Amino acid sequence: MSEVVLKAENISKLYKMGDVTVKALENVSFEVKRGEFIVILGPSGSGKSTLLNIVGGMDTPTSGEVYFNGDMITGISDKELTMYRRNEIGFVFQFYNLMATLTAKENVELAAEICRDPIDIEEVLEAVGLGSRMDNFPSQMSGGEQQRVAIARAVAKNPQILLCDEPTGALDFETGISILRVLKEMNEKYNKTVVVITHNASIAQMADKVIKMRSGKITEVIINDDPIPAERIDW
Numbered sequence: 001m002s003e004v005v006l007k008a009e010n011i012s013k014l015y016k017m018g019d020v021t022v023k024a025l026e027n028v029s030f031e032v033k034r035g036e037f038i039v040i041l042g043p044s045g046s047g048k049s050t051l052l053n054i055v056g057g058m059d060t061p062t063s064g065e066v067y068f069n070g071d072m073i074t075g076i077s078d079k080e081l082t083m084y085r086r087n088e089i090g091f092v093f094q095f096y097n098l099m100a101t102l103t104a105k106e107n108v109e110l111a112a113e114i115c116r117d118p119i120d121i122e123e124v125l126e127a128v129g130l131g132s133r134m135d136n137f138p139s140q141m142s143g144g145e146q147q148r149v150a151i152a153r154a155v156a157k158n159p160q161i162l163l164c165d166e167p168t169g170a171l172d173f174e175t176g177i178s179i180l181r182v183l184k185e186m187n188e189k190y191n192k193t194v195v196v197i198t199h200n201a202s203i204a205q206m207a208d209k210v211i212k213m214r215s216g217k218i219t220e221v222i223i224n225d226d227p228i229p230a231e232r233i234d235w
């Protein structure tokens with residue numbers, strides 16, 4: 001049986017605003033196994049980003065526990081949480097979040113140099129298809145190319161898990177597909193566990209497991225025995 005790398009148990013997140021309480025998450029439980037490609041699918045406001053931020057150690061739940069490789073990360077110190085985010089998780093966001101004054105290579109270097117066991121930066125940039133663009137600044141690159149830099153930055157840290165929040169949300173169809181293909185290649189070549197959150201149901205076709213969310217709850221978990229390659233996704 002494959003190893004469970006990430007486990008969420010009864011996660012709830014409440015936001016109190018005056019007299020109103022928003023239940024962003026309510027008793028959410030799921031497991032991610034090493035090497036899986038997971039899609040968390042749900043409409044806007046269903047709690048996807050809140051969940052990703054909690055399992056990525058950027059936010060804490062109101063109740064419930066998160067385990068990474070069997071160790072509980074809820075309730076650990078800020079310093080330990082920083083090490084968790086730094087060494088074990090690679091983040092990819094919708095709007096790339098690159099440093100405008102650094103080249104592609106420098107953006108990746110900056111993230112990798114504080115990590116325990118980084119991967120060779122030039123190799124990763126080659127792997128995402130940017131071998132000839134390493135010295136370009138973000139402003140000299142298309143959105144898809146900037147997202148490739150962001151993926152290289154996340155992978156070069158050599159984390160166990162890539163957490164991707166709407167990674168194709170700002171891209172056109174073809175560029176989006178190419179980014180999904182890069183994520184799948186990172187999943188296979190570097191054996192990274194990948195979690196993608198999206199409201200785009202088409203992307204679910206390439207997942208090993210689809211976790212559907214609505215109004216802060218998981219409504220369905222679908223195991224996909226026959227995930228299709230990104231280039232065959234019907235958008």
Ligand SMILES: Nc1ncnc2c1ncn2[C@@H]1O[C@H](COP(=O)(O)OP(=O)(O)OP(=O)(O)O)[C@@H](O)[C@H]1O
Nearest residue numbers: 015022024042043044045046047048049050051199
């Ligand atoms: N800091 C906050 N304070 C108050 N309410 C919040 C906060 N963050 C999120 N929420 C609420 O929690 C719910 C879930 O939000 P979340 O951003 O996780 O959803 P989402 O599925 O990621 O949506 P989207 O796809 O639009 O990003 C929403 O009702 C949102 O308004």
